[in-house]
Amino acid sequence: GENVEQHPSTLSVQEGDSAVIKCTYSDSASNYFPWYKQELGKRPQLIIDIRSNVGEKKDQRIAVTLNKTAKHFSLHITETQPEDSAVYFCAASVGGFKTIFGAGTRLFVKA
Amino acid sequence: DTAVSQTPKYLVTQMGNDKSIKCEQNLGHDTMYWYKQDSKKFLKIMFSYNNKELIINETVPNRFSPKSPDKAHLNLHINSLELGDSAVYFCASSQDRGGRSPLHFGNGTRLTVT
Numbered sequence: 001g002e003n004v005e006q007h008p009s010t011l012s013v014q015e016g017d018s019a020v021i022k023c024t025y026s027d028s029a030s031n032y033f034p035w036y037k038q039e040l041g042k043r044p045q046l047i048i049d050i051r052s053n054v055g056e057k058k059d060q061r062i063a064v065t066l067n068k069t070a071k072h073f074s075l076h077i078t079e080t081q082p083e084d085s086a087v088y089f090c091a092a093s094v095g096g097f098k099t100i101f102g103a104g105t106r107l108f109v110k111a
Numbered sequence: 112d113t114a115v116s117q118t119p120k121y122l123v124t125q126m127g128n129d130k131s132i133k134c135e136q137n138l139g140h141d142t143m144y145w146y147k148q149d150s151k152k153f154l155k156i157m158f159s160y161n162n163k164e165l166i167i168n169e170t171v172p173n174r175f176s177p178k179s180p181d182k183a184h185l186n187l188h189i190n191s192l193e194l195g196d197s198a199v200y201f202c203a204s205s206q207d208r209g210g211r212s213p214l215h216f217g218n219g220t221r222l223t224v225t
Contacts, residue, residue, distance in 0.1 A: 032211040043201060043216040044154065051211075087152055093210035098167050101154040 002027060002094045006102025014110050019077045021105045023090035026071070032093040033066060033073045038104075039086045047088075048075070080109045114138050117202045117217035124192055125225055131188045132220045134202030140215070142166075142208045143185040145177060148199040148219070160185055161208040192224045 003026040013019050025033075034049035050057045050064045050073065057064050061080075066073045073092075077084055090102040117134040124130055136143060144167075145157040159167035160179040174190045185202060202217040 034213055036214075038152075043218050044214075045216070046213040049213060089154060095210075097209050098156055098159060099205075099210040099214060100156070104152045104154075106152075 002100050004090060004092050004094075004100050004102045006090050006105060008105060009103065010106045010108075012108040012110065013080050015080060015082060017080055019075075019080050019084070019107055019109075021075045021088055021090065021107075022072065023074070023092075023102050024070075024072050025092040025094075025100075027092065027094045028071070029096060030071075030092040030094060032099075033064070034091050034099070035062075035064060035075050036089045036091065036101075037086045038089065044089060077107075080107075082109050082111050085109045115202055115204055115215050115217040117200075117220055119220060120218065121221050121223075123223045123225065126192055126194060128192050129188070129190045130192060130222070131186055132200055132202075132222075134185045134187075134217055136183055136202075136204040136215070138204055138206075138215060140204035140206050141182055142205045143179065143182070144203045144205070144214065145185065145187050146201045146203060146216075148201060150198070154201070158185075158187075159208070166208060189222075192222075194224050197222055197224045 006023045031052035036044035037047045038044040063076045087104045094100045115136045142161045144159045158177040162182045163179045176188045179185045199219045203214040206212040
């Protein structure tokens, strides 16, 4: 079936700490895994993505890892800042023609 | 210049009415989508069009009818609105039709059915 599970649903960290969000997917043919950030009242925006031929990708304080065997992928945010507070969605390409989203993680960064 | 623009931003209407939401993208993308985001923030795909051809039609009530007059436009018409239709509707576009490239979202239309 088509399923992307995301954990945790809520994450609260102290400013400067790291945050990790984990996702699993069910379609073994999935080959594209984007992450989106949605601030309150705004649209989801891509922050980083990874393809199945890569195990890890980094962009400044954000990194994503992919374990194809286990069908896991994770988002890591280091040195969190209050402006990182938002809802984060993982997603996966499914069936070769659409993007399915996880349920979202609400991240709170306390100053 | 907004890449994906949708109108209106807010829509408040009564049950039983018919309403439309319009979407336009200037990115030159071939594929456009409608997503529904409910009160729990869950993003669910509804429809996808590739170059005016319907390629995804999820289990959406047939009161919802998308229309794509050309590849830069995708509109959503909803008949006989129900309370459960209240949500934020996002239009999006992508470069390819396979779900293998980033989605570019519009700013959303918050629909409230009373």
